Structure formats: structure tokens, C-alpha cells
Amino acid sequence: MSSTWTLPDDLDLPTRPDFFPAPGEALPQHWSKCFGCGDDQPSGMAMTFIAEEGIEVSGRLTVANRYQGGPGVIHGGILSVAFDETQGMACMLLGVPVVTGHLEIDFAKPIPLGSVLEFRARMDGMTGRKLYTSAEARIVEGPTAGDDVVATSRGLFLTIKPEHFTPMKDFVDGEATSPFGSSTL
Numbered sequence: 149m150s151s152t153w154t155l156p157d158d159l160d161l162p163t164r165p166d167f168f169p170a171p172g173e174a175l176p177q178h179w180s181k182c183f184g185c186g187d188d189q190p191s192g193m194a195m196t197f198i199a200e201e202g203i204e205v206s207g208r209l210t211v212a213n214r215y216q217g218g219p220g221v222i223h224g225g226i227l228s229v230a231f232d233e234t235q236g237m238a239c240m241l242l243g244v245p246v247v248t249g250h251l252e253i254d255f256a257k258p259i260p261l262g263s264v265l266e267f268r269a270r271m272d273g274m275t276g277r278k279l280y281t282s283a284e285a286r287i288v289e290g291p292t293a294g295d296d297v298v299a300t301s302r303g304l305f306l307t308i309k310p311e312h313f314t315p316m317k318d319f320v321d322g323e324a325t326s327p328f329g330s331s332t333l
């Protein structure tokens with residue numbers, strides 16, 4: 149795998165805050181209509197996430213037939229959504245909303261339809277509003293399951309004020325059951 153991603157030297161590493169769920173506990177969805185994790189988004193991926201040790205989080209995705217890109221394998225865009233979600237969830241330990249500014253993926257191995265993927269992500273450091281994250285995916289169930297990393301991702305997230313989304317509120321498709329910013333975290 150290769151990447152042009154380089155971390156700045158002057159990053160602070162966040163520590164796990166008291167309000168963050170204990171290792172093994174579920175993380176709340178950040179927005180019920182989110183394509184990646186929302187339970188009020190019938191066409192979405194309905195990913196679920198749990199807190200891991202330290203500042204790591206993990207998420208799972210079953211590769212449904214509708215996520216097909218090349219013959220029999222996951223679409224790269226779907227894989228990117230899953231990384232985006234998982235790395236965004238890793239930023240939740242700051243307790244403030246974030247958006248993705250930059251995301252880059254290395255696709256290392258084909259991922260067959262029907263696989264169950266596990267994603268693990270963490271913040272590698274932060275400076276000001278900029279949060280540097282990384283993640284990797286493994287196939288944990290399916291014919292090619294194993295310890296091999298099948299894809300990796302690096303992403304820059306930026307903290308935002310809740311009013312960032314105010315100009316968009318008229319475009320929301322109906323009433324959300326967990327409005328943005330109402331996360332229990």
C-alpha cells in the first residue's frame with residue numbers, strides 16, 4: 149500500500165475523556181438520517197460502532213449485494229463511506245461536531261460480496277480544529293476472512309460549530325429522530 153499522507157510534527161494526542169463509552173459499549177449514531185449509520189435512512193448502510201481500548205473505535209459492515217462495484221466485489225465508494233463514518237466516530241471523543249475535509253483510501257485486496265468487514269479507527273493527533281485520523285479494514289467473516297488488512301484510510305476532520313448546518317436545514321428529508329448535535333456524547 150502507498151500513500152502521500154504525512155502527519156505534521158506538532159500534533160497533540162487526545163486522551164480518552166470520562167464521558168466516552170467504556171470499551172465494548174456502543175457509540176450513538178451522530179445523525180439518524182446519515183447514509184452511513186442512521187437508523188432513519190432506509191437506503192443507508194446502518195453501520196454500528198463500538199468504543200475500543202484507548203482512543204480507538206470499531207465499526208462493522210456486511211457487504212450487501214447492492215454494494216457491488218466490480219463483479220462480485222464491494223464498490224470503492226461504499227468502502228470510502230465506511231471509513232469516513234468510522235474515522236468520524238473516532239473524533240467523537242472530542243464531544244464536538246466534525247466534518248470530513250480530506251479522505252484518502254488504499255484499496256489493498258478485493259472484498260467479496262457477503263463479507264463482514266471490521267473497521268478500526270483512531271485519532272493520530274490534532275492541532276487547532278484539525279484532527280488527523282487513520283483506519284484499517286479486515287474481513288472478519290466470509291470466504292476470504294483473515295488477519296490481512298484489506299484497505300487503509302487516512303483522513304483530516306475539522307471541528308465545526310453546530311450552526312455550520314443551519315443553512316442546510318430546509319433540505320433535510322423530513323423530521324429526524326436524532327437531530328444533529330443531539331448526540332448523547
Ligand SMILES: CCCCCCCC(=O)SCCNC(=O)CCNC(=O)[C@H](O)C(C)(C)COP(=O)(O)OP(=O)(O)OC[C@H]1O[C@@H](n2cnc3c(N)ncnc32)[C@H](O)[C@@H]1OP(=O)(O)O
Pocket residue numbers: 178232233236237240246247248249250276277278304306308
Ligand atoms: C461523528 C461524525 C461522523 C461523520 C461521518 C460523515 C462525515 C462527513 O461525511 S461530513 C460531509 C463531507 N464534508 C463536508 O461537507 C465538508 C465540506 N467542507 C467545508 O464545509 C469546509 O471546507 C470545512 C469546514 C471543512 C473547512 O472550512 P473552514 O471551516 O472555513 O476552515 P478553513 O479555514 O478553510 O481551514 C481550516 C484549516 O484546515 C485546513 N484544511 C481545510 N480543508 C482541508 C483539506 N481538504 N485538506 C487539507 N487541509 C484542509 C486549512 O488549510 C486550514 O489549515 P490552517 O488552520 O493550518 O491554516
